[in-house]
Amino acid sequence: MNDTSGNKIAVVTGAGSGIGRSVALALAEGGWSLAVAGRRPEPLEAMAEAARAARPDAEVLCVRADVSDPQDVAALFAAVGDRYGRLDLLFNNAGTFGPAGVPVEDIAYEAWKQVVDVNLTGAFLCAQAAFRMMKEQDPQGGRIINNGSISAHVPRPNSIAYTATKHAMTGLTKSLSLDGRPYRIACGQIDIGNAATEMTERMQTGILQANGQLAVEPVMDAADVARTVRHMAGLPLEANVQFATVMATTMPYIGRG
Template identity: 35%
Template sequence: MTAAERVAAERVAIVTGGGQGLGRAYAARLARAGNRVAVVDVAGDAARAAAEAIAADVGADRVSAHEADVTDEERVGAFVGAVVERWGRIDALVNNAGGALLPSAPFDSFDRADWTRVLDVNLTGQWLCARAVVPHMRAAGHGKIVNVSSTMVSKGLPVGLAPYVAAKAGVVGLTRALARELGPDGIRVNAIAPGYIPVETRKTVHTPQAATALRERMKAEQCLPVVGVPDDLCGAVAFLCSPASDFITGQVVNVDGGWAHG
């Protein structure tokens, strides 16, 4: 094993929302890239199933599963503590947990509780997770935080997801603020902004007909007229978690087939 391979084998990454959909794909790619990976999900069964699948590929000693709601400060502290106790370090955090959580609807039809829940899981949860891992990264003198925003922020589309778009816009501001504040500590903070990637989730945001119409419309508007799949995002996440991106911070990388550009 080379020195570079030994360093890669020691790195530890946390992926929130890692039990399903895009988060599960990120966790699997990071594990295949040599990282030890902690899969965190509000659905414990999903986290465990994802970890078992990853373990079959890279070994059970290189993956762990954690059940936690990222809006619960105590649970966030608990899984971060468990990761440090097991592996002694945290090199990367992928703040993926989130979602619209609600069927699309006019902005003024949401009540205050709906609005707050969407902002909590998409924005406040990222802040809580970053706050929990940063002391460990700061002590080590390095770290990578990859937040997940959305290209919806660029255009305010689709109509009917105002709380989600607002929260993801907040993620962009949080990313830039943390990059500026944590740079002197050797911590890089970036975000990816995925385009529309159809994935299976516990709760459907669009009807099947609406989802198909949205997928076809966005494909036609992209520079690349293809429907994205989860693996299309994984390379960007792995890159931003790796030493190859050490001179990149405060950036939002659109991974959307050129939709925002178009």
């Protein structure tokens, strides 16, 4: 086990691209030691190289893992225990939107199940493994930050699988927050609206609105999300940001409907 005395240890899922990558880089620059997880090793290694370029002594463990696979999740957290000996933060970020623009009546069971398996079951499996570590380690405790979404509050047209899982994420966050109280485990949620990532490229070319029209929507830099997560992560365990919303200022969310 490496000597990481004085360091904080974080797991970031879905860290190879988008918000996960931005958050992992921000944490690394802030002095955190990382375990980054994703389904493809190459983007993880590229992220690790970027972290070391920004901070040459950055500690980054890359673990190929599909969060919807219980065995992969168990292996991920076992690797964290072997490498670092404890866990201070899980950023539960891995997710998928599923098939875009498919009406409710046309969604295939397999497509529905994939979204639920990644967004909800995957988040649960990672939170459960982190909870176990945080409860059993000495000193006890840690923090879980779940990546919710604006869709945890309001849906987009033809997004029933994604929206249902993100609403469920709010329940997961609340239950973890309550059940973690006796063990100094804090849990919060960041709800993100229109961060500029591969997943939101459609916003900049035109996306279906509730009135049936297509409209280009404003986006924000994913680094703005990363700064917010880093702030939440850096709080003492006696304080918790239960829910935070970070969004492009003029996106059509407030006033929708």
